Amino acid sequence: MANSDNSVSVFAPASIGNVSVGFDVLGLAVKPIDGTLLGDVVTVAASTGNDSLTVIGRFAEKLPSNKEDNIVWSCLLLFNDALIAAGQTPVNVALTLDKKMPVGSGLGSSACSVVAALAGLNAFYAKFQSFSFDENTVLKMTGQMEAQISGSLHYDNVAPCYLGGLQLMVPDVNVISRHLPTFDECFYVMAYPGIEVSTKAARDVLPTSYSRSDVISYGQNLATFVDACHRNDKQQAFSVLTDVVAEPYRTSLLPKYQESRDYLTAQGALAVGISGSGPTLFCICDSESQAEQFALWLKENYLQTSLGFVHVCKVDEIGATAL
The missing domain is CATH 3.30.230.10 (Ribosomal Protein S5; domain 2)
Known part of the structure; x- marks a missing residue:
């Protein structure tokens, strides 16, 4: 015992x-x-x-x-x-x-x-x-x-x-x-729709090889993002937050993702993406009021079961911690 x-x-x-x-x-x-x-x-x-x-x-x-x-x-x-x-x-x-x-x-x-x-x-x-x-x-x-x-x-x-x-x-x-370095003023809206997507299934849907143009885009976007983080250039960082490796192939696994992404982007979100292999969506916002507004919209339009939830978050700079 x-x-x-x-x-x-x-x-x-x-x-x-x-x-x-x-x-x-x-x-x-x-x-x-x-x-x-x-x-x-x-x-x-x-x-x-x-x-x-x-x-x-x-x-x-x-x-x-x-x-x-x-x-x-x-x-x-x-x-x-x-x-x-x-x-x-x-x-x-x-x-x-x-x-x-x-x-x-x-x-x-x-x-x-x-x-x-x-x-x-x-x-x-x-x-x-x-x-x-x-x-x-x-x-x-x-x-x-x-x-x-x-x-x-x-x-x-x-x-x-x-x-x-x-x-x-x-x-x-x-x-x-x-x-x-991260951008302290940003808020991250995390929307879990309440359905499961197997990590293995999400990996299996990816191609085994990529075109030269995709490889160049991936390298350029990642390098630009890392550079912008170090220069504290928020607009530059989030302007290249584009997934050419997984999102184009995983969107079909995620009901309501594409329309949610399109809506939030049109409404002024800094960036929208798939968290890990999904189905959670993340949306990066400039202000808490914008984040709360998007959270309400996602609760009504992205959640699909009673297990789903939406949280407005900040970066956790601590990680694992004793309680």
Whole structure:
């Protein structure tokens, strides 16, 4: 059984994978301005019995009932292997996953669980066992878990979820991710329609090769966006927030996306895109009043089931955090 006096809880926030212009290499952590915890919480407690996992929360029933099939349990096994490799002895723990994030939403749902679990375990050992892994080691573990889930190694959700802010993935295993400057005055409207889109299905619909013109456009847009971020040039940054890699092929998977995108763009949104592999839509706004106006429109026109929601968000610069 768990001992609540010997526990830590870590929250891991939602993220926008790709951010339209950076397929698999850009990710942005977001948080609702009303204080809602949009993400997952994992509590790690000392246990007097065997290791255990309990799943609670609004979206708990969407996860496998068998703990061995839950990614948080897989995180525990990976973390324990890493402890043993580091000469440490794992202790028995009771894990609780509070699944606040919808599965297959395009908000980094699996990344939230993975980051909350691994950061939670690391915080638990730091507090009670006087041992912890460094940030880069934990980040590599989150990447391992994401690769196990999706079949390919990509950090565009786990890096911002863990580190916060806008992250650019770099081809250096000792660095992995660089923090890019963001535009503090901007608001991000996140609209989850309440339907699922499998990440695998969203990847399968993509072509296996791209034209030279698409490759040039992708490189030019991404480079221009990164440069504009560093120069704090908001208009330049969002003028090139165009997805030539995934959105043209994924739009057909997302009911009401195209008309919503067209409407919001016509109404003056800085940019509109698909969050990760969808179906969540993100809309970037200049002001809170504009964001609230668009949020109301999306609630009426983009949501498709009772599970859907819309949040007005800002950038979450903190990432995974102890509660």
